[in-house]
Amino acid sequence: MKRTIFSNQLLPWLLLAPQLIITFVFFLWPAGQAVRQSFLREDAFGTRTSFVGLENFARLWSSPEYLNSLQVTAVFAISVTVLSMGLSLLLAIAVDRMIRSTRVYTTLLVWPYAVAPAVAGILWWFIFNPTIGIMPYLLGGLGYDWNHISDKGDAMTLVVIASAWKQISYNFLFFLAGLQAIPASLREAAAIDGAGPVRRFFDITFPLLSPTTFFLLVVNIVYAMFDTFGVIDATTEGGPAQATNIMVYKVYFDGFVGQNLGSSAAQSVVLMGLVLVLTVIQFRYVEKKVAY
Amino acid sequence: MASITLNNLGKVYAGGARAVGGVNIDIADGEFLVLVGPSGCGKSTLLRMVAGLESISEGEVRIGDRVVNDVEPADRDIAMVFQNYALYPHMSVRQNLAYGLKNRGTPKAEIERRVGIASDILQIGPFLDRKPRALSGGQRQRVAMGRAIVREPAAFLFDEPLSNLDAKLRVAMRLEIKELQKRLRTTSIYVTHDQLEAMTLADRLVVLNGGRIEQIGTPLEVYRRPASAFVASFIGSPAMNLIDSAAVPHLAGSAHAGQIGIRPEDLTVTPDGPIQMRVLAVEELGAQRLVHGKTGDQRITITMASDADLSDDLRLSYRPNALHLFHRDTGKRLD
Amino acid sequence: MIENRPILNLLAHLTLILGVCIVALPVWVAFVASTHGPTAFMSGTIPMWPGDQMIANYSQMLGAGVSTSGTPPVGVMMLNSMIMALSIAVGKIVISVLSAFAVVYFRFPFRGLAFWCIFITLMLPVEVRIVPTFQVVADLGMLNSYAGLSIPLIASATATFLFRQVFLTIPDELTEAARIDGAGPMKFFRDILLPLSRTNIAALFVILFIYGWNQYLWPLLITTSSDYYTIVAGIKRMADAVDGLPQWHLVMATAMLAMIPPVIVVVAMQRLFVKGLVETEK
Numbered sequence: 001m002k003r004t005i006f007s008n009q010l011l012p013w014l015l016l017a018p019q020l021i022i023t024f025v026f027f028l029w030p031a032g033q034a035v036r037q038s039f040l041r042e043d044a045f046g047t048r049t050s051f052v053g054l055e056n057f058a059r060l061w062s063s064p065e066y067l068n069s070l071q072v073t074a075v076f077a078i079s080v081t082v083l084s085m086g087l088s089l090l091l092a093i094a095v096d097r098m099i100r101s102t103r104v105y106t107t108l109l110v111w112p113y114a115v116a117p118a119v120a121g122i123l124w125w126f127i128f129n130p131t132i133g134i135m136p137y138l139l140g141g142l143g144y145d146w147n148h149i150s151d152k153g154d155a156m157t158l159v160v161i162a163s164a165w166k167q168i169s170y171n172f173l174f175f176l177a178g179l180q181a182i183p184a185s186l187r188e189a190a191a192i193d194g195a196g197p198v199r200r201f202f203d204i205t206f207p208l209l210s211p212t213t214f215f216l217l218v219v220n221i222v223y224a225m226f227d228t229f230g231v232i233d234a235t236t237e238g239g240p241a242q243a244t245n246i247m248v249y250k251v252y253f254d255g256f257v258g259q260n261l262g263s264s265a266a267q268s269v270v271l272m273g274l275v276l277v278l279t280v281i282q283f284r285y286v287e288k289k290v291a292y
Numbered sequence: 293m294a295s296i297t298l299n300n301l302g303k304v305y306a307g308g309a310r311a312v313g314g315v316n317i318d319i320a321d322g323e324f325l326v327l328v329g330p331s332g333c334g335k336s337t338l339l340r341m342v343a344g345l346e347s348i349s350e351g352e353v354r355i356g357d358r359v360v361n362d363v364e365p366a367d368r369d370i371a372m373v374f375q376n377y378a379l380y381p382h383m384s385v386r387q388n389l390a391y392g393l394k395n396r397g398t399p400k401a402e403i404e405r406r407v408g409i410a411s412d413i414l415q416i417g418p419f420l421d422r423k424p425r426a427l428s429g430g431q432r433q434r435v436a437m438g439r440a441i442v443r444e445p446a447a448f449l450f451d452e453p454l455s456n457l458d459a460k461l462r463v464a465m466r467l468e469i470k471e472l473q474k475r476l477r478t479t480s481i482y483v484t485h486d487q488l489e490a491m492t493l494a495d496r497l498v499v500l501n502g503g504r505i506e507q508i509g510t511p512l513e514v515y516r517r518p519a520s521a522f523v524a525s526f527i528g529s530p531a532m533n534l535i536d537s538a539a540v541p542h543l544a545g546s547a548h549a550g551q552i553g554i555r556p557e558d559l560t561v562t563p564d565g566p567i568q569m570r571v572l573a574v575e576e577l578g579a580q581r582l583v584h585g586k587t588g589d590q591r592i593t594i595t596m597a598s599d600a601d602l603s604d605d606l607r608l609s610y611r612p613n614a615l616h617l618f619h620r621d622t623g624k625r626l627d
Numbered sequence: 628m629i630e631n632r633p634i635l636n637l638l639a640h641l642t643l644i645l646g647v648c649i650v651a652l653p654v655w656v657a658f659v660a661s662t663h664g665p666t667a668f669m670s671g672t673i674p675m676w677p678g679d680q681m682i683a684n685y686s687q688m689l690g691a692g693v694s695t696s697g698t699p700p701v702g703v704m705m706l707n708s709m710i711m712a713l714s715i716a717v718g719k720i721v722i723s724v725l726s727a728f729a730v731v732y733f734r735f736p737f738r739g740l741a742f743w744c745i746f747i748t749l750m751l752p753v754e755v756r757i758v759p760t761f762q763v764v765a766d767l768g769m770l771n772s773y774a775g776l777s778i779p780l781i782a783s784a785t786a787t788f789l790f791r792q793v794f795l796t797i798p799d800e801l802t803e804a805a806r807i808d809g810a811g812p813m814k815f816f817r818d819i820l821l822p823l824s825r826t827n828i829a830a831l832f833v834i835l836f837i838y839g840w841n842q843y844l845w846p847l848l849i850t851t852s853s854d855y856y857t858i859v860a861g862i863k864r865m866a867d868a869v870d871g872l873p874q875w876h877l878v879m880a881t882a883m884l885a886m887i888p889p890v891i892v893v894v895a896m897q898r899l900f901v902k903g904l905v906e907t908e909k
Contacts, residue, residue, distance in 0.1 A: 009735055031759070105643050127653055372807050374803070
């Protein structure tokens with residue numbers, strides 16, 4: 001709270017106007033439309049719409065495709081989060097040991113943040129290309145026949161790797177910041193108490209890092225659920241056989257390609273609910289202060 | 293140059309809490325008035341009401357012969373020196389000094405002239421083109437004063453301007469402010485919680501407590517005739533001894549007073565003095581010493597020369613006119 | 628570190644070198660592919676060492692593009708991406724800094740409601756409400772325009788919060804000094820607040836530029852005219868079109884060109900980038 005404020009009454013509204021207008025026109029109104037639409041159904045010719053109550057939602061819960069999408073999303077989000085955070089933590093711990101070369105390694109590790117998810121998808125799609133890619137060639141040498149175009153597991157692995165790769169920089173920076181914020185004196189005290197490096201990590205470092213870990217957990221789940229649209233669309237397009245059809249991709253696909261507006265809107269509403277929950281968790285437990 | 297009048301001034305916050313009430317002060321043109329009191333006594337609120345940074349809920353503020361209750365701070369013809377200096381960190385010293393003049397459309401040549409004068413007075417010429425962060429605490433303090441001086445306002449308002457300085461610098465700057473004010477003869481209101489600063493700077497000082505005025509007077513008047521037990525204990529260091537009269541029934545006037553006050557320097561050690569003191573601790577100050585002890589269950593402190601004889605039990609006497617009597621319930625002075 | 632153990636240090640270095648290699652692998656492969664001619668991909672596995680067609684491939688893509696893919700030259704798409712990224716970054720900063728100023732420095736009726744309206748945008752990522760948002764933009768006639776590419780994306784709760792935090796740390800006395808110095812609200816905003824927030828603005832700009840440049844779904848949907856294709860969205864169209872004929876060298880050249888501007892921004896302004904990243908998540 002500011003002690004000193006300006007007394008104008010009209011000016012603050014003028015200052016807020018651009019933000020509020022854009023928020024209303026492009027955020028609140030479409031969200032409201034999605035909610036409205038989720039209660040309606042168009043007939044086959046798109047000429048008549050009728051109010052169907054919660055039927056769109058009920059259909060979702062009985063649709064094997066949607067339930068599959070929920071499961072795919074969960075597997076995808078958890079895999080991306082675990083893979084990316086695990087690698088990042090390892091790298092951050094290694095860099096935290098460095099004295100002189102911290103900056104160099106950091107520079108070499110942060111740039112993938114700048115790569116668009118769609119481009120990341122294309123890059124890994126190319127590396128894993130079954131006919132000319134380098135990875136299928138190497139895996140073939142090990143006796144594994146890689147084909148993400150027909151194999152569901154391979155397709156999921158591909159999109160997980162591409163999505164996790166892009167997120168490594170972000171997790172690395174936050175883990176490194178978290179590690180560097182732990183006072184050296186604590187680790188020194190533990191060393192004097194006779195704890196070796198491994199023990200120190202599990203007894204001291206990891207517990208003190210838990211706020212960062214928790215924060216990143218939420219951020220990575222949000223990332224995997226909502227920001228990976230480009231990865232999916234640039235590579236598998238949800239296939240093969242729905243194996244990588246995550247929820248945001250399905251909203252888009254059912255709405256634009258399938259033209260099933262009622263169902264797409266109901267899915268939007270479910271997703272909004274999910275974001276709401278995740279945002280609340282993030283603010284409540286990561287102690288983001290929203291009070292103004 | 294102007295006189296300032298505070299007429300029955302009061303401040304009540306939105307929640308109903310009262311910060312200041314019933315304040316009447318006439319500040320003469322050119323006078324140096326110090327508002328002093330413990331933290332939370334309303335002295336800063338009072339100053340900020342004069343500055344226009346705090347709205348006025350009761351009474352009125354006059355600067356010159358103009359009621360300024362609803363006048364913007366910029367239009368009140370005042371300048372303020374803040375505790376943390378409030379220098380604009382991204383502007384050079386010169387820009388800091390000139391900003392207020394520029395906003396008022398003062399011609400460039402005139403701004404330059406005034407900045408020149410102020411920097412001569414305060415000897416900040418060599419760092420006019422530096423940023424505030426490149427300056428020491430004392431130099432920042434001068435720039436903050438410079439920003440007030442260039443404006444050539446009707447009044448200076450000082451809000452604890454020395455409390456961020458170390459002790460030595462504080463004493464030096466105190467003297468500088470005093471000399472500067474005498475030279476410019478600009479009406480000044482100065483807020484501090486430091487009674488020594490208040491005593492040394494003030495033409496008149498106002499002692500505030502709980503949002504009310506306890507006493508207004510010259511430093512010596514306040515020191516010699518404190519209007520209440522609060523003022524007696526607040527002004528003067530070491531503080532005046534306040535003794536429950538029941539503990540010393542043999543002292544003059546104790547029959548009808550609640551508390552009896554005696555300044556430490558008014559108590560002298562004599563073999564047959566009427567007050568008995570058991571010594572508990574001694575603080576050596578160099579030329580003199582402070583002796584703390586008890587008479588009955590009442591704490592008292594005396595000063596004595598550091599070469600005087602000391603023993604565990606002392607007998608003290610006092611000059612008859614050195615006793616201050618305060619009312620049992622109101623704490624007000626009784627004579 | 629506490630005790631000096633050469634083995635552990637060696638292990639750390641090895642881990643990091645391996646990590647850096649894994650992180651760099653896809654880009655290296657893409658770079659190598661972009662320097663070969665079309666024939667290099669006909670025979671089995673892609674090469675691992677750069678070829679001699681780099682200049683030819685890149686100049687073809689920048690200048691002419693792939694005619695069969697229906698995408699314009701990459702130079703045009705990069706320009707579109709640049710316009711979109713800059714509009715989004717500048718737009719978000721401008722409207723957020725104004726809103727934060729209003730929320731922090733004024734008291735007015737429904738201030739809380741306005742604040743929550745902005746806050747709620749956090750919970751509505753564009754992907755989630757894509758169909759109705761597309762409908763609104765179509766109804767407003769903003770398809771195939773730079774305005775349509777940028778304006779719907781510039782409302783920002785995160786940036787508003789960031790500036791609000793920055794403003795809250797600016798001492799009250801500075802505002803008071805400015806008021807006494809005769810500065811009204813807009814003068815204070817311009818002379819004091821903006822200069823004091825400039826490193827925050829720069830840091831945020833880095834993050835938002837990357838955000839804008841990397842937009843995918845939105846430009847994909849609202850641009851049907853190739854004049855407005857952005858590079859990140861266009862690359863998919865190109866990969867689709869060339870899937871029959873394996874013109875991977877050209878797709879990878881485009882991918883490289885799509886990465887270069889944001890990667891340069893991150894590497895060149897690493898300090899600001901890290902500051903921006905950490906602050907927007909506070």
